Amino acid sequence: MTFGAPSHRIESQLTAAARILGIQAEFIHLPGVIICSFGEQDTGTSETHFVRSTGRLNLGALHKLHVVYRSVLHDELSAKDAADEIDILLGQGPIYPTLLRCIFAFWLAVLICPLAFGGSFVDMWFSGLAGFVLAFLQIFVASKSALYANVFEITVSIIVSFAARGLSAIRSQIFCYTAISSSGIIGILPGYLILTSSLELASKNIVNGSVKMVYALIYTLFLVCPLSYVFFVQT
Secondary structure, three states, X not given: OOOOOOHHHHHHHHHHHHHHHOOOEEEEEEOOEEEEEEEEOOOOEEEEEEEEOOOOOOHHHHHHHHHHHHHXXXXXXXXXXXXXXXXXXXXXOOOOOHHHHHHHHHHHXXXXXXXXXXXXXXXXXXXXXXXXXXXXXXXXXXXXXXXXXXXXXXXXXXXXXXXXXXXXXXXXXXXOHHHHHHHHOHHHOOHHHHXXXXXXXXXXXXXXXXXXXXXXXXXXXHHHHHHHHHHHHHO
């Protein structure tokens, strides 16, 4: 959950690991929490633990974690050694430095602007600047302030939309409002959340899938509202 694992497979993977380790356990996965129940049939007692975790997609660490999981299931690694390796993974920082991550966000917005939103050569660079600022605020401000993290996406979309509106108001009309505002916030769109919720609904996990799908739709509406408001004001 910390590294953004596909949530529709978490229960089955935990059950398989418990079976290999000879542990009598049951798992229930809810959005943001896993309920683990360890019981003994002889005494009829059980011990329940609630594991809460929130994180973002980290494909590198997720791959390493899956390698550890497979090693335990194939008896290539003991549970104690696997737990130590997982602790090391949880303590590791990002693979790429902060500045490089902001540069990646810059080029993501630059490339997506003409390819997906029909932006011009001039629109590309202002979209990239918006993506750079978005990544900077996400890394340095939102991650360190729980209060600001709750309104981070809304404030960023408002800033980008007003900046794009100001550029499009230039009389030469060389800037496209839609291209700049849409590609500038591409880094916070809930694409992966939509994907995981669709996979959960396909795997008959109605509770998690429906909750995440509704959240993703409402989250998208929150991002679109400032853009739509500024666009209608402009027209």
